[in-house]
Amino acid sequence: MRNISDIIEGYLKAIIEEGQCGTIEIKRNEVAEKFQCVPSQINYVIKTRFTAERGYAVESKRGGGGYIRIFRVQANSRKELIEHILGGIQSGASYTMALDVVYRLIEEEVITERESKLILAAVDRRTIHQPLPDRDIMRARILQAMLLTLIYEQRN
Template sequence: MEKRKYNKVKDSQSQKERGEVVIIMKNISDLIEGYLKQVIELGGKGHIEIKRSELADMFQCVPSQINYVINTRFTVERGYLVESKRGGGGYIRIFRVKPSSKVELIENIIKQIEKGATQNMAEDIIYRLLDEGVITDREATIMLAAIDRNTLKLQLPARDELRAAILTSMLLTLKYEK
């Protein structure tokens, strides 16, 4: 399971406010993800347009590594939309989707998981709730434990359906709290 260092991200807030790009994660995928998120945030437009090959050159990795990061870290569950065009003039656009309210965010998530939620999908949703300030680090830890495949010892698809039901119940509780 992916572990995040949210307290370190919060500590770097003053550096972000000064316009500095702060990269504090450890592996190449984390570095690329952190860089892209900070560029989106610092750009002020809520989106970026990049060329896969240029980003690969910047991080001295293969373009498929960029694809991996975009496909796994910039998902709908995490609050992003991605569009791409391949070829010589190709690009990748990453849009940050910001809900107008906590209630709208929760309602959208509940719709996404109506038919079930995989482990990765549920984790992405919890990380998004944390990133959006809807839940605390402690609440995220508890939620992650409750939806983990080691906790829900059922066969698929029952496990994904139960995970979605548990997550929906938690979300409904959050929706109505102040």
């Protein structure tokens, strides 16, 4: 059974997909009222489900006429997408970041479900049995090697 965060995420993504420009502008209180939840639940969904690693940018304006604008960031090619992701994990990658990256690669049809499971197994905390921050640095290196391989494979 889906939880409220999944439902709100699905609703916001559906609105983004319906629009021509891949952007939505919402009022947090209005969305919270629609789903009969507290406004902080909307903040949580946006912060955790609409990240740069998942291919989104978010901006907000506070105050009476405030809004939250969510943009879907589209890469021109798979190579550009992978290079963008590589830039975001230069200094390390938490497991949550890795999940978001893999989620985006599946969504953009760069990798298969099977490949995603292999990547996530390789970067899991039980596999990289190191203390932080060494674990996040090692995880980023593994992801970088896999992503660079994907770029190389696309050229052939």
